[in-house]
Amino acid sequence: MTELSQIRNFSIIAHIDHGKSTLADRLIQFTGGLTDREMSEQVLDNMDIERERGITIKAQTVRLSYTAKDGVTYELNLMDTPGHVDFAYEVSRSLAACEGALLVVDAAQGVEAQTLANVYQSIEHDHEIVPVINKIDLPAAEPEKVRAEIEDIIGIDASEAVLASAKSGIGIAEVLEAVVQKIPAPKGDREAPLKAMLVDSWYDPYLGVVILVRVIDGVIKKGLQVKFMQGGTQHLIDRVGCFTPKRIELPELGPGEIGFITAQIKEVEQAKVGDTITTVKGGATEALPGYKEVQPVVFCGLFPVDAADFEKLRESIGKLRLNDASFSFEMESSAALGFGFRCGFLGLLHLEIIQERLTREYDLDLITTAPSVVYRIQLRASKTEDAQEIFLHNPADYPDPSRIETIEEPWIKATIYTPDEYLGSILKLCQDRRGIQTDLTYVGGRAQVSYELPLNEVVFDFYDRLKSISRGYASFDYEQIGMREGDLVKMGIMVNGDPVDALSMIVHRSVAEERGRHMCERLKDLIPRHLFKIPIQAAIGGKVIARETISAMRKDVTAKCYGGDITRKKKLLEKQKKGKAKMREYGNVSIPQEAFIAALRMGEE
């Protein structure tokens, strides 16, 4: 156990690519946590996806032992927090476990929207912020300009910002020294009843569920019988330790310390982020503030491309869920796509991550339907049913419109940060997506604009459009701001007169026609010509709002077939049959799976 005065708990805030992971690596290396040989690039991001995308999905900590200039050896707990708003709650818990943060800003790129959201959160947690201007050895580095940006945009004193280049190892000692000098030591009472915050948890095949904790008061040690105050379960602690980043077992964790425990827990669902851990006997009476049940906000259907993979998908989703209690799933069957699951996610990135992990780690080919959000619908009483409130996340379950009193949809506040030359197009995009501008400020050649936007407009393809119109320069961040009533309707798609449920979507009446036209046009390109002409219609209720026609095939015949060689002709037929097996039959129309995927995919190809 370490004296409170010798502990520093901090996180690193940075935009993607601004060098968070590299800096963390250097800090570990500098303090001798790992030898050079053991250092693999970016130690903290374990998952392939984390490394490839440069994002952190699960919180992790590293305990560094650092002897400062004052001769004292400090225990520095570096908390690597998830870097995305989808995990805002997890981030808030990680931040709550720290007393300060390093704000890493790229000396060439300057402050980005994502940085802002995280730094404000950190400030809300009363953190001491230590600015670090990174990549100062880049030719395009403008540290003074960035220093001014930090002061102007974020509003914190950056006069003592550390100038560093994590990649080249410049300024690492200064960063560590600043952590010790500027970030306050944690407070806590060793004699008080145990109160430890559950910061994060994950499933380890050898250890079971590993729980990351920050001890507030009291001491946590092996053999202790504890209870989770929110979860209401009791467990026997069988391991206590920390990561350096190697896993090391310790006799105990005292106040102010961050480390891990295991307690023979089988499912992460039992270890809810933000829960308070205390002793069964003589435990705390009051839980720590800030606990929240996370609710999925974005939904989509996941279906196996090969129907035979359904069981494999079920198993794989089950396994993933072992490690990520924040996504939900239930079985769904669609006439077009067969059996699959309706899954709920914390946001779009979360959706993509899960989808990618299923594809990659479990080797599944998946069809992902259009993401949708949760709508709150007030239903009037009918002859047979009472008035009631329902939550709708699958357009296929859209109720009888005559019973709908109101529909509410989730809204977000989006902060977009962009070089000002793209501002015009971005404002138009937001306007087209029913956005309401709430703020617009210019700093240097950059603009920061805030919009309130319906989430369903954002899940469609907003992010891709934003990236494309700003050539990748605009950054985007959002937070949810609650439900609002809207004039929302279900737009159905009919192919050859038959409704195709998997293609239906809920849209605002004002954009329905445009969306419908767009969808019909895309389907026209995606569905191959048939032996007869195929009308494609978008409709609201019985009213057709857009229509395209796929003209009939004119010619498909092998001209020459003699000499008794039937082989090629037969191969053609076999190929045709195989091709057909990959399509879904709608009446007499075969729709290729790619059509569903492409038509429903967020974003343009």
Next chain:
Amino acid sequence: MARALYIHWPFCLAKCPYCDFNSHVRDRIDVEIWRKSLHCDLRHEAELASGERLESIFFGGGTPSLMAPELVSTLLEEAERLWGFAPGIEITLEANPSSVEASKFKDLAAAGVNRVSLGLQSLDDDALRFLGRLHDSSEGLSALSTAQNAFSRVTFDLIYALPGQTPEQWQRMLERALSFGTSHLSLYQLTIEPGTRFATMVRQGNFTPLDDDAAADLFTLTREITAAAGLPAYEISNHARPREESRHNLTYWRYGDYVGIGPGAHGRRGGKATVRHKKPENWLSAIESQGHGIAEERVLGLNEQASEALLMGLRLAEGIDLQALSARFGIAPDALVDQARLNFYSAQGLVKKQGPRIIVTEAGMPLLDALLGELVPADLVTA
């Protein structure tokens, strides 16, 4: 057992840019070895599939008109010795319409050939050059006239739907072709086959094939004109006055057995498919080492046979007799043809039921491949 014999002569003077048939260009050909080897291949098949007299023989290629008439003659003698000839046997030989080859027509007729299929391909010199043919239109027409004097039956091939070809151009050519008094015509749409020089040229952007819509219009036009002239289509690309159809080719389309000898020849022998070595040299050495040129002999399951019978039979204007096929292969009619789809496409006018027969209509013919994909149940098509 087989009543049709196909003999493949794999050599050409030059390879045409559209052709994906088994043809090869060689400087020297040892006629004696080829004579012996073809005889050997013949005898092998006769041992396995004899008992009935031959009703048709077809010399295909390659360019069989390059064969010495003596070689044709000995092969026919051998075939007659092995199987016997039915009265009125049809003996067809594919010929190039060049003056050199035309000079052999008399001798070929004397050898027993009674039907010639002339590869005229076009009546337009620019088109002939584009198609890489070695003859021009006047040489072709004079060969046609020589052939018509030498043989009782003469058919010729034309290739249409060339890049940029208009309906008016094609109609003029076709009407002219019909004026030559032929009783049989093979009219093929140009298709770009993989591995041909044309395929490369299209890939490199040297020309763009006629699009499907325009080609479909030409197809319909062709059928209207030939029908009006008394030579309706009896198969996708073949047109004849009644009873002037190629009996040999009808055997394929009606899915009868046929013997195929020579390099790359295919045969059907009592539920078995035979394929001979394609490359002339490989075929020769196979003959030498095993006494026949077979590269692959495979038993066809009943499902596979049925699917072959369907995809060949529906090419014919007469269509297929579903009950007869059902009895022949022991497969229920609705397992041979998807009945729901049949009804659907009947309503669309692409196919029709006529007593026990299923017939693809005029509207359905240009879509036959796609239609087969719809009508033939997946279970029948072996992967």
